[in-house]
Amino acid sequence: MADSETTASVLLTHEVGLHARPSVKLTKLAKTFQSAIELGLGGDGPWIDAKSIVKVMAAKAPQGTTLHFRARGADADAAVAALVGLVERDFDEVGAHVGNG
Template structure:
């Protein structure tokens, strides 16, 4: 079983609010791997595919987001999520 993890700085002006949370969970759901997110390297870890849990994390701007994944496409999943955050959630911008 492949495992992957990475950390990335959240610099979105209002943090991980509704729109970025929806985009993040949408990307996460595109992968078969189990993907988790935390705002602290030690956890608590939450399901990155759960919009309710991701929004409840209420990560403010300048929070370091930690991703970990397990499954056949774990590395691709973590890389995609890091790219999404680094692009300030523009990667899947509708109508852009």
């Protein structure tokens, strides 16, 4: 089962899209897993290495893009779940667009 592929997709809601800070957070998280993890802006790619900050930033995914993740390896399920969770939590940037009203 170590060779099974796990895939998931998630809507990018971050207001600046996959820009510098979100890209850094995504690649740092991806690097904590052993699995090969790829990111695609479409269900059939093109696929890029989710552990490469240069490639992830170059994707320039705008807000409203559906990000597709696929991972292959022993911890693929956990890796995809963690990355989807990060995007769903708006990259943990609490207070980024919340007023003190």
